[in-house]
Structures are given as C-alpha cells and as structure tokens.
Amino acid sequence: MTERADTDTDANPGTDPEVDPEVDTEPEVDTATGTGTAPAAREPGLSSAEVARRVERGEVNDVPVRSSRSATEIVRANVLTRFNAIIGGLFLVILVVGPIQDGLFGFVIVANTAIGVFQELRAKRTLDNLAVIGEAKPTVRRDGRSTEISTSAIVLGDLIELGPGDKVVVDGRTAEADGLEVDESLLTGEADPVLKQVGDEVMSGSFVVAGGGAFTATKVGREAYAAQLADEASRFTLVDSELRNGISRILKWVTWMMAPTAVGLIISQFTVEDHDWREAVRRTVGGITPMVPEGLVLLTSVAFAIGVVRLGRRxxxxxxxxxxxxxxxxxxxxxxxxxxxTQGGMDLTALRMLDGAGEDRTRRVLAALGRSDPHPNASLQAIIDACPPELAEGWRGADTLPFSSARKYSGAALTEPDGTTARWLLGAPDVLLPEGHAALAEVDRLNDEGLRVLLLSRTEREVDDPDAAREVVPQALVVLEQRLxxxxxxxxxxxxxxxxxxxxxxxxxxxxxxxxxxxxxxxxxxxxxxxxxxxxxxxxxxxxxxxxxxxxxxxxxxxxxxxxxxxxxxxxxxxxxxxxxxxxxxxxxxxxxxxxxxxxxxxxxxxxxxxxxSFATLPSVVAEGRRVIGNITRVATLFLTKTVYSVLLALLVVFWQIPYPFLPRHLTLLSTLTIGVPAFFLALAPNKERARPNFVRRVMRYATPAGVVCGLAAFAAYLVARQHYVGGGALDAETSAATLTLFLMEVWVLAIVARPYTWWRIALVLAMVVGFLVVLAVPWLQRFFALKLVGEQVPWTAVGIAGAGGVVLEFCWAWVRRRDDARSAS
Known part of the structure; x- marks a missing residue:
C-alpha cells in the first residue's frame, strides 16, 4: 500500500505522513498500456485545497535560489576594504591641511568603487536571470495530474516524480519504486547506486541513475539538506581562484611593507620640514598613497563581472x-x-535479423519494450518512434529492468496475446555477446560507419539476474543513426x-x-x-x-x-x-x-x-577566461611597479633625510595617466594568450625590476635638480623635474606592457603622453598641479635620465621574458 502525506487536520511539519482513507489503493491493471503487473493505483498526490493549506502554514520549500552575492554584500565588499580605509584616512588628513588638489586621490577612489559596485550589480542581474532559466523543474503530482513546478513551490507532503537523471530536490520517503536506483555519492562519497524500495528515505542532493518512481516530501525549506547544499554549492563566488588568491597575497605583502616604511617617512618629513608641518603632512601623504595598489582588486572584479555578463548574453x-x-x-x-x-535524438535506420528471427515479431517485441519503460532514454525513444506501442496490442510487460550505464542493457519479461512469456534484453552487442560471435563482425562494420548498434536478445534467466546476459539468444541488430x-x-x-x-x-x-x-x-x-x-x-x-x-x-x-x-x-x-x-x-x-x-x-x-x-559556446568561455587572466596579469604589473618604486623612494628619502620628491597631486596625475586609465582599457581588451600558472611569481618578476629602475631614475633626477637649484628654494622646480622623469619611466613601462602593439594600444599610449603635455602647457593646469619646468638644463637632464632608465628597463624585461620562456619550455 502506498502512502499519502496529508490529512484533513493540521499536521506538524516533518511528521510521518498518514494514510488518507479516501484513497483507493487496490491493485488494478493498467488498461491504457496493456502492461499486466497489476500495480497499485496511481497515487493522485495532494489536492489544490491541501496545497493551499500547506502554503498558508508556511510549509513551503522557500529557499531562494542564490546565484550571486546580495546587493548589500556587493556594496560592503567593494566599499569596506582595508585599502579604502587607508586611502580614506589620508584623504581626510589632506582635507584638513589642504589644498584640495592634493586630495584628488580620494575622489578617484570613490569613482573606482562606484564603478566596481555598478559592474558587479550588473553581473548579479545577469546571473539571477540565468539561474531562473537553468533552475531544476521537478514534476509533482497534484489532483492526479503531473505538473512541472519550480523547486521553491514544493510543499510538505507533495508527491514528486522521479526518472533517470532527476535530482532529489528535497528530503522525502519513497512512495513508488520501479527499479529505482539512486546515486548518493555527492552525500556519502560512495559511488555505487542504491536500490530504493517503497518506504526508503531519499535525501536531497542525490539523483536517479536508473528506473523511476515517486517520493513524498517530508522536509522542505531550510529543514531539508538541499537548503544547505544549494547555499554552498550553487552560490556565485569570488573565492578559490589563483588570480584572486594571488592578488590577496600581494596585498598582504604590501601591507607589511607599508607599516614600517610609512613610520620612517613620517619621522623624516617632520624632521626635514620642521618649519612647515602642513608641507610635511602633504609630503608624507604623497609618499604613502602610491604604495597602495588601490585599483588592482577593483579591476579584477570588473573584468570578471564583465566576463560574466558577456557569457550570459551567450x-x-x-x-x-x-x-x-x-x-x-x-x-x-x-x-x-x-x-x-551529437545532438539529442536518434533515428532507427535498419533491423538486421539474426538466427532466422522474423522482422514483424521483432518490431512487436521492440514496441512492447518501449511501452514497458516509463522513462525511455534517447536510444529507446528512437525505437518507440519507429515501432509505436500500437504494434504491441495485447502484449503485457512485467519485471522491467531499466537501462543502466553500468550494465549497458535493459530488459523486461513480455507476455504475448497467446500467453507465451519470454524474457528480453536490449543493449550493447559486445556486452551481451561472447567474444568471437559471428554477429560482432557485422556490428564492427556498422560501427565503422559511425552507426550505433543495439542487440535484441532472449534470455532464460530473470532479467534482474546479474548473469542474465550470459547465454542469450540473439534476435536482431537494431541500427541507430546519431545526429551530429x-x-x-x-x-x-x-x-x-x-x-x-x-x-x-x-x-x-x-x-x-x-x-x-x-x-x-x-x-x-x-x-x-x-x-x-x-x-x-x-x-x-x-x-x-x-x-x-x-x-x-x-x-x-x-x-x-x-x-x-x-x-x-x-x-x-x-x-x-x-x-x-x-x-x-x-x-x-x-x-x-x-x-x-x-x-x-x-x-x-x-x-x-x-x-x-550549444557546444560552440565553449570557445567563448575559454577566450573570456584567457582575456581576464592575461589582461589582469598586464595591469597588475603596472600597479605593482608603482608600489615598488613608492616603497623604494620612501626608503631613499628616509636615508638621505630630504623632503619627499612629490606631492599627492603629482602622483595622482601620474597614476591616472600611466596606470588608471590605460589599465581600464587593457583589462577589457581581447587577449588569446594561454593562461600560465604562478601568477604572483610572474607578476613580481616583472614589477620588481621595473619599480626599482623607475624609483632610482626619479630619485636621481630629483637629486640632480636639488643640486642645480641649490639655495634657490625652487622646490616646485625640483619636484617638476622628478615628476617628468617618473612620468617618462612609467609611460615606458606602459608601452612595454601594452605589447604586442595594435593601433588602439599605440593611440592609448600617445593619448596619455598628450595629456601630460597639456598639463605642462596650460598655465592654470600648471598652477593646479604645481608643475613648472625651470630652465632647459635640468628638464633635458631629466629626459636623459629617463632615456637611460628605459634602456635598462628593456634589458631587464628581455632577461625576465627569456627566463619565463625557458621555464615554460621545460
């Protein structure tokens, strides 16, 4: 007797279902199909009124489908970061000491964070929409009819039907079983499927590998194991990525380097500029701010988010x-x-009779086999299409054995209208036939043509006997053609x-x-x-x-x-x-x-x-991944070059006991022109380079020598300018000369990172150069950024130092690339 999970009285969620006395459970023959196993009557499931009562009591599987972080989590993750806190604190300091030009970096951080939040919210919308499309649609039986509903619409006591490949979406107890085999490996780690009988428990997270049946939901919502599984397994996540883990590791190193360097810089600047504490604060902030690779995490998130949106469109x-x-x-x-x-669906192209079997009877057997399986796979469906159930009028099926990919055959005991009963197997010829059988040669020939071949055979054993495939009597080869x-x-x-x-x-x-x-x-x-x-x-x-x-x-x-x-x-x-x-x-x-x-x-x-x-979508996914990884590797080099030269400059300033060469406004200008704007375009550009491992090591191998060369060149230009303008109090002139050198060095690094060149990459580099020249040429921009090149000797010396530094950069870059290529080849 099957059971039904509802009564007319209120029931506590999770209690054992009771038998409804109105349900007729006497066995009867299915006259529609003609199969004669006299199964119990088809359980009608809950009525609409019963479902409504369950919903009213809150006994609904109301676990939301989460494909992404919530909007609150996205905003929090992009705003409340360690480096945003550092930059925000420095920005507040500049607001106190002024002028506002030296606080431009604060506005840049606000803009960057806003872009990151917007792009990830955009990706969230795309993922949420796609998750609804791809959500499992279980079939439930209500009012005696089978209906597909969303997982969240299941109520306690629902009768949920199962077939091969169906996932068990909530916890329950088996109500009907027809050779039902459930794989629980995702829960237990055991790969062997478990045969379920009526009354056995089924757990959410398992899935059907063979047979069919139905189960009654006994736990729904957050009580079901599926709630925990869905929350952990199907959530859109930003973790467990070599790229992001590598960036996190780099940021930890930067944090550890910043602390002692910043302390030394603060002490040195207040010692050197003891007559002007505001200037000391500005120079200190100017030294600390560029150590933070503030846009690196942002650009990584943006690149990934845009990748998700692009793939979502496909x-x-x-x-x-x-x-x-x-x-x-x-x-x-x-x-x-x-x-x-191959795409779904096959066509039956031929029947090759064996051992004198008749084609007409064979077609009737195939029709009866097709009708006896309530969950036909693609091969059996092709047979059903060619041998419709009407051919097996009066035939009855019993002891059906669903197809299993492990044993590679299915079967049933079929009774003909004259009362004759025979047991039939349908499956792989090379599994059912012994080696060397004459029919296998024909099978091999057909397989050589790309055709799929099944063998129809009789057996004297019970179809569910593990040795049923031994000593079979072959009847026909069933030839199927797949659609490419x-x-x-x-x-x-x-x-x-x-x-x-x-x-x-x-x-x-x-x-x-x-x-x-x-x-x-x-x-x-x-x-x-x-x-x-x-x-x-x-x-x-x-x-x-x-x-x-x-x-x-x-x-x-x-x-x-x-x-x-x-x-x-x-x-x-x-x-x-x-x-x-x-x-x-x-x-x-x-x-x-x-x-x-x-x-x-x-x-x-x-x-x-x-x-x-569409299998053709896979190249797009590969290309999108390569674009993200290759481009983030490029822009990470830009950001970390700045971090390295900032730390080096701070150490040199502490050692020489001189004012820090730059104000915050200078480094904001340089970062925007040589890192921020170019990195945004480079991060979203096409890139087909195959991803390679060891992200951190590869990036630091390029960024470290580049940062050292840039820092030494800028510091050398600063020392030359201080020597030339000694006694003149031309601090702006000294800073301007160092800024010119540092800009040229950073543009050189940008030009190297942008290779191989395309028209738009060249235009991007030239646009940044033009932007800097405009600042130098327009008087009010000169005043705003405190940039003024005095005389000709020092500015041209600064250009010469940058040229020499560029040559060293090219040598270092070529040496590191050769070592990288050698490692890849080995």
Missing part, C-alpha cells in the same frame, strides 16, 4: 566565478559524445588551434565513437581505445590517455578514474556531459561543463551550464 551560466579563469587554464577537455558531439551537432567540428578545430587536447570519452562502442569523431575531424579518431582494455594503474592509464583521443565502453567510474589519471600528469582537465553517467567525472574535473537540457544532477555539480546546449 546563454552560458557561470555558477562559480573562478570557472571562467579555470577553463582558460585547461589543456585537456574530455567530451562525452552523446549530447556534446553542426557546430562540433568548428569547436574541435578551435581547441586544436589553442593547443587544448580533446578526448572523447563515451560509454558507446569505441569504433562507433571513433567514426563519429572522425567525421568531425578529431586527430587520432582513427585509433579508438576500448576502455575495458585500459590498464588499471593510474600511471599506465595516464600514458594511454595521453596517446589516445577516443575511448569507448567507458563506465562512469572509469570516467572518474580517467580524469584523475590526467590530473596526475599535471593536466588541467575540463569535463563536459549531460547524463547521470557523467556526474562523477564532472565533480572531480577541474572544470565541469553541463548542457542545459542535461540531467538535473549534472547541472547541479557543473561550474558552467550551457543553457542553449
């Missing part, structure tokens, strides 16, 4: 932000043939051009998979590997995987093992798939990519969901 849901970065680092992409290289995705060939070609190795991993026959991959131009497709002959050891398996491109007859556990073997060789692995047999591999891969029409289970564990099922 119907690509990024469930975890680092996935953009991760896919850019991928060098091996494992593709499941079905749903990735029109964009698959171009996508594979793109990966080849980008030096990303594609591996096709499928549960189908290896030769057949190789034929399909060969049609799409995949290198190595002519040498497919049967996974049943793969070595068990991880090292040996990794060697075979490195050499091969196509692998067939792969079990779900093998897919997982293959991902691990590739990772053991240092590969960054992406796995694509749409079926439940892909879940384990998707979970273990560095990046999991699911098709939008795939099972709920695959969408739950994947970091990226292609909502329009």
């Amino acid at each position: 119907q690509c849901l990024v469930q975890e932000l680092p996935a953009i970065e991760g896919l850019a680092r991928v060098d091996v992409v494992c593709l499941d043939k079905t749903g990735t290289l 995705r029109p964009d698959a060939a171009d996508t594979l070609r793109y990966f080849a051009e980008q030096d990303v190795h594609a591996k096709v991993i499928s549960g189908d026959n290896a030769v057949s998979v190789g034929a399909v991959a060969g049609k799409l131009g995949l290198p190595g497709a002519q040498r497919p590997v049967d996974a049943r002959r793969l070595p068990a050891g991880r090292d040996e398996m990794a060697r075979v995987l490195d050499e091969g491109s196509v692998f067939g007859r792969v079990t779900p556990q093998q897919k997982r093992d293959m991902v691990g073997a590739l990772q053991s060789r240092g590969h960054n692995v992406a796995m694509t798939g749409d079926g439940v047999n892909d879940v384990l591999a998707l979970k273990d891969a560095d990046i999991g990519v699911s098709m939008g029409s795939g099972s709920e289970a695959t969408r739950a564990v994947a970091q990226i969901v292609l909502l329009d099922d």
